[in-house]
Amino acid sequence: MDVFSKEKRSQVMSSIRSTDTKPEMIVRKYLHANGFRYGLHNQKLPGHPDIVLRKYQTIVFINGCFWHGHKGCRHYTVPKSNTSYWTAKVRRNVERDAENITKLKSKGWRVITIWECELKSDIRENTLANLVRMLHQKAVEYDTTAPHTIMAAENAAIYGSDD
Numbered sequence: 001m002d003v004f005s006k007e008k009r010s011q012v013m014s015s016i017r018s019t020d021t022k023p024e025m026i027v028r029k030y031l032h033a034n035g036f037r038y039g040l041h042n043q044k045l046p047g048h049p050d051i052v053l054r055k056y057q058t059i060v061f062i063n064g065c066f067w068h069g070h071k072g073c074r075h076y077t078v079p080k081s082n083t084s085y086w087t088a089k090v091r092r093n094v095e096r097d098a099e100n101i102t103k104l105k106s107k108g109w110r111v112i113t114i115w116e117c118e119l120k121s122d123i124r125e126n127t128l129a130n131l132v133r134m135l136h137q138k139a140v141e142y143d144t145t146a147p148h149t150i151m152a153a154e155n156a157a158i159y160g161s162d163d
């Protein structure tokens with residue numbers, strides 16, 4: 001059984017969802033400290049991107065592994081009660097994310113998704129360094145659908161492959 005009632009779970013989940021979440025702040029601070037300037041929560045762009053780096057034609061989403069259904073992630077665990085409700089909800093988010101990314105790409109944006117699990121303290125530095133590296137490599141095509149995209153190699157080295 002879920003440790004929370006349905007109401008409490010909703011409350012817990014929506015508090016996780018709030019705008020200036022800690023993972024996002026980690027990324028913002030790092031970018032800022034490295035001289036990057038960006039816009040925040042752009043309401044005019046599809047998906048209201050967390051971070052918009054116009055100079056680099058790049059958008060960065062910082063996704064919670066639960067809400068955005070991080071495929072293959074050990075941190076994406078569906079609550080054991082109201083399972084179908086949460087599964088459907090997360091599936092809708094995943095579909096919406098994919099649509100938004102398609103729209104953004106068609107407008108010429110490069111889209112980078114950083115997953116919350118990629119910002120855990122032991123791998124955070126690598127993730128952020130890789131992000132900066134990618135920002136400087138303008139032409140790199142980035143596969144946002146793959147799990148642990150930024151950290152794939154590093155994660156595999158640390159934890160073994162998820163496949």
Ligand SMILES: [Zn+2]
Nearest residue numbers: 065070073117
């Ligand atoms: Zn994850």
